[in-house]
Amino acid sequence: MNHGPTQDQMMLISQLFPSSAYTQIISQQGENKKARRRRNKKSKGGENGGNEMNKKRKLSEEQVNLLEQNFGNEHKLESERKDRLAMELGLDPRQVAVWFQNRRARWKNKKLEEEYSNLKKINESTLLEKCRLETEVLKLREQLCEAEKEIQRLREPIERVDPSNSSSTSSHESQSMEVVDPPFLGEFGVDVYDDDVFYVPNETHYFNGMEWINLYI
Amino acid sequence: MNHGPTQDQMMLISQLFPSSAYTQIISQQGENKKARRRRNKKSKGGENGGNEMNKKRKLSEEQVNLLEQNFGNEHKLESERKDRLAMELGLDPRQVAVWFQNRRARWKNKKLEEEYSNLKKINESTLLEKCRLETEVLKLREQLCEAEKEIQRLREPIERVDPSNSSSTSSHESQSMEVVDPPFLGEFGVDVYDDDVFYVPNETHYFNGMEWINLYI
DNA sequence: CATGGCTGCGTAATAAACTAA
DNA sequence: ATTAGTTTATTACGCAGCCAT
Numbered sequence: 001m002n003h004g005p006t007q008d009q010m011m012l013i014s015q016l017f018p019s020s021a022y023t024q025i026i027s028q029q030g031e032n033k034k035a036r037r038r039r040n041k042k043s044k045g046g047e048n049g050g051n052e053m054n055k056k057r058k059l060s061e062e063q064v065n066l067l068e069q070n071f072g073n074e075h076k077l078e079s080e081r082k083d084r085l086a087m088e089l090g091l092d093p094r095q096v097a098v099w100f101q102n103r104r105a106r107w108k109n110k111k112l113e114e115e116y117s118n119l120k121k122i123n124e125s126t127l128l129e130k131c132r133l134e135t136e137v138l139k140l141r142e143q144l145c146e147a148e149k150e151i152q153r154l155r156e157p158i159e160r161v162d163p164s165n166s167s168s169t170s171s172h173e174s175q176s177m178e179v180v181d182p183p184f185l186g187e188f189g190v191d192v193y194d195d196d197v198f199y200v201p202n203e204t205h206y207f208n209g210m211e212w213i214n215l216y217i
Numbered sequence: 218m219n220h221g222p223t224q225d226q227m228m229l230i231s232q233l234f235p236s237s238a239y240t241q242i243i244s245q246q247g248e249n250k251k252a253r254r255r256r257n258k259k260s261k262g263g264e265n266g267g268n269e270m271n272k273k274r275k276l277s278e279e280q281v282n283l284l285e286q287n288f289g290n291e292h293k294l295e296s297e298r299k300d301r302l303a304m305e306l307g308l309d310p311r312q313v314a315v316w317f318q319n320r321r322a323r324w325k326n327k328k329l330e331e332e333y334s335n336l337k338k339i340n341e342s343t344l345l346e347k348c349r350l351e352t353e354v355l356k357l358r359e360q361l362c363e364a365e366k367e368i369q370r371l372r373e374p375i376e377r378v379d380p381s382n383s384s385s386t387s388s389h390e391s392q393s394m395e396v397v398d399p400p401f402l403g404e405f406g407v408d409v410y411d412d413d414v415f416y417v418p419n420e421t422h423y424f425n426g427m428e429w430i431n432l433y434i
Numbered sequence: 435c436a437t438g439g440c441t442g443c444g445t446a447a448t449a450a451a452c453t454a455a
Numbered sequence: 456a457t458t459a460g461t462t463t464a465t466t467a468c469g470c471a472g473c474c475a476t
Contacts, residue, residue: 133350147364
């Protein structure tokens with residue numbers, strides 16, 4: 001909620017200063033806001049190598065913009081472009097390289113998430129379709145049954161005893177009409193949400209899990 | 218492309234085994250390989266805050282073991298346990314906390330991947346099922362059609378010369394699986410679809426595996 | 435064959451946004 | 456409102472696999 005002015009001011013400042021006193025500014029902001037932890041108490045390094053470092057980074061908006069733009073053009077980074085970018089941004093070429101690496105990773109992740117969501121949609125449609133088909137099958141069976149009975153009826157007066165064509169259980173018209181029988185839809189139990197997470201983090205109404213099925217049974 | 222097995226195996230190993238030999242291997246390799254690149258040539262800090270890099274990184278196998286074990290017990294970490302662990306491991310409690318954070322994130326990611334794979338399986342079965350149902354619907358329609366014809370024939374055997382109908386009493390189960398298409402399905406007043414509009418584009422393209430993904434890359 | 439450059443992967447550490455007590 | 460712990464996003468490191476020079 002209360003970002004206060006610091007946020008925007010930060011941006012401005014970082015734009016003005018291509019990253020010279022930048023890191024300072026950040027920590028200032030932090031303290032300004034609420035005495036962000038300054039834990040440097042003890043490295044207490046036992047067997048492990050002592051860990052005491054304090055490097056703050058965060059590229060400026062400007063820098064990220066340019067990088068992002070370049071990334072949009074081409075995810076790969078030839079050393080030429082890298083150096084040029086580093087120069088323009090006032091960064092270590094290494095940083096540029098690292099940034100690109102990380103960006104690629106992020107991109108990949110995002111892509112995968114996207115695919116997941118697509119698959120989910122497809123799956124939902126398919127399930128729906130399957131459901132529809134199931135009811136249609138039931139209906140058709142019923143119709144067929146009726147037709148069979150009709151045939152039976154039509155034939156009976158003519159062909160007296162003809163057990164060959166008996167087929168079906170139909171004693172008479174007591175079939176379904178109301179017994180649409182198998183809910184069955186189970187098929188693959190696959191409790192999708194066995195324990196915790198399985199929520200669609202994204203927008204609007206896309207039924208979680210298989211809840212939507214309930215609407216059809 | 219062909220990373221060979223190593224890549225995935227590594228991943229697997231590091232996931233399955235609480236990092237048993239993983240880090241070990243790494244450090245071994247590292248030392249073994251001797252000075253594998255000392256890329257500290259130039260910090261070239263330039264105008265950017267000169268990040269004089271430190272060398273930290275990589276908890277020891279032992280440490281990771283214990284952490285992993287504790288994580289298995291409980292993903293959350295009360296400060297009590299945190300401190301205890303830190304003590305036992307000779308680490309900064311901070312590090313323990315960080316480790317747990319990162320571990321949770323990793324775990325979540327893994328979980329999501331799992332979900333993805335599950336979903337994929339579900340999708341495949343559903344697709345298969347749908348396919349099955351589709352053919353069944355076709356079959357039933359055909360049967361129904363035959364039955365209708367039969368009824369027609371039985372009802373008005375006198376009228377018409379009926380040059381067709383060579384195949385009498387069609388109790389055929391399955392015939393040509395390809396002809397059928399007639400929207401038909403009236404007769405018994407059964408407007409099956411007509412209300413539900415699936416935006417499902419398929420019908421025929423059952424993406425095996427992840428082929429469809431290619432469309433998005 | 436090694437040397438250096440670039441990449442993917444895993445991971446430690448940090449920062450910021452959030453949340454709950 | 457302050458504080459501590461959490462999640463999400465980022466930055467950076469180290470390693471191993473490739474592949475050109």
